[in-house]
Amino acid sequence: MTQSNLLIVQSGGPTTVLNRTLAAIVQEAAHGKDCGILGSRSGLAGMTRGDYIDLNGISPAELEQIRTSPGAALGSARIPLPPEVLSAIVRRLAQDHIDKLLLIGGNGTMAAAQKLGAAAAAQGHPLQVIGIPKTIDNDITATDRCPGYASAARFVIQSTRDLAMDVSALPQPVSILETMGRSVGWLAAAAGAAREEAEDAPHLVYVPEIPFDPEQFLTDLDRVVSRVGWAIVVVSEGIRKADGSPVFQTADPAQSDPLHRPLIGGVGQHLAAFASSALRLRCRSEKPGLLGRASTLHAAPQDIADASAVGVAAVQALREGHSGAMVALDPLSPSDAASRYEAQPPRTHLVPLSMVAGVERPIPSAWLPPAADAVNPGFLHYLQPLAGAWTSHRIPARFRMAASGVLS
Numbered sequence: 001m002t003q004s005n006l007l008i009v010q011s012g013g014p015t016t017v018l019n020r021t022l023a024a025i026v027q028e029a030a031h032g033k034d035c036g037i038l039g040s041r042s043g044l045a046g047m048t049r050g051d052y053i054d055l056n057g058i059s060p061a062e063l064e065q066i067r068t069s070p071g072a073a074l075g076s077a078r079i080p081l082p083p084e085v086l087s088a089i090v091r092r093l094a095q096d097h098i099d100k101l102l103l104i105g106g107n108g109t110m111a112a113a114q115k116l117g118a119a120a121a122a123q124g125h126p127l128q129v130i131g132i133p134k135t136i137d138n139d140i141t142a143t144d145r146c147p148g149y150a151s152a153a154r155f156v157i158q159s160t161r162d163l164a165m166d167v168s169a170l171p172q173p174v175s176i177l178e179t180m181g182r183s184v185g186w187l188a189a190a191a192g193a194a195r196e197e198a199e200d201a202p203h204l205v206y207v208p209e210i211p212f213d214p215e216q217f218l219t220d221l222d223r224v225v226s227r228v229g230w231a232i233v234v235v236s237e238g239i240r241k242a243d244g245s246p247v248f249q250t251a252d253p254a255q256s257d258p259l260h261r262p263l264i265g266g267v268g269q270h271l272a273a274f275a276s277s278a279l280r281l282r283c284r285s286e287k288p289g290l291l292g293r294a295s296t297l298h299a300a301p302q303d304i305a306d307a308s309a310v311g312v313a314a315v316q317a318l319r320e321g322h323s324g325a326m327v328a329l330d331p332l333s334p335s336d337a338a339s340r341y342e343a344q345p346p347r348t349h350l351v352p353l354s355m356v357a358g359v360e361r362p363i364p365s366a367w368l369p370p371a372a373d374a375v376n377p378g379f380l381h382y383l384q385p386l387a388g389a390w391t392s393h394r395i396p397a398r399f400r401m402a403a404s405g406v407l408s
Contacts, residue, residue: 176283211241301342
């Protein structure tokens, strides 16, 4: 093992472009021949036992396989990091001559990066630490966007449009589409981009940033079905009531993650049953779940470019001697209508980990819709160049169902 090694860690939930960041790091680091290149198996968990993959000399064919695959090629994990575990990890890093560390992940990963840097400094181990953003939730602060979000948003937009074509073919059905999002609604809000005309789906969208009122939901839904004849509702899995309690959360203690957080999800099915009983409507739910973050067919061009750019920028930051920082993406330049779906060359800068570690970014209040049946133009202006193009379905007006379920 060489006397200087770089360790790459993938942490938290995977995305469809996460491995593009990994491939970009390996390629850039190998090109510079700065140090040995290692990957931690199963993320932070692998660091606790020194379980590494040797990434030196990886072939171009293998690198391309990694680059175009969804998921996390190195494996991922979420684990608590009490002081004794941090101390043990730093001792292991020193033992294995690892003096450079790149952690790819979300809010929790950025907090872990900051803790590891502080623990290394306290133990006298010279360790450069750079965080690289990744999350479909798009909730890391101080960066314009997070790699992984745009592709998942594109999946939601297209799924909303496709689902609407199916549901609108039947008289008076209601379908509730549940998106991921524990405490922020960036993904659910993306569905609004699917609406091109006033009566298009989604007809209602609910996000965690706005307290959920069950009775208002019934009123909203009844009004839409009475007017349109059918309805598509999009809900974030983490929506909460005014008192902060989740609208739905499993009570099974076995259904929790390694950080002892109850697994969320299932609110769509819960609301479908609630609406069906209260309004006497045929109502079902759809929960793509992990498919929404793993679909390579929905990988957005800008997301692909961003995921590679943050990996290259992180290696360059190490070369320049930086540590205790996260790579952040600059806002995109305004695009004209002809080029708004083309990826722009990403620009990056560094921000201190202390600024982002564990800090969650909700949808800005200025981008929230005034009501569940409205969309915010400011948010759509931000989203459109990120998510790229999607298929816009449209059938002749004389083929559409009237509110009564009889052909108009």
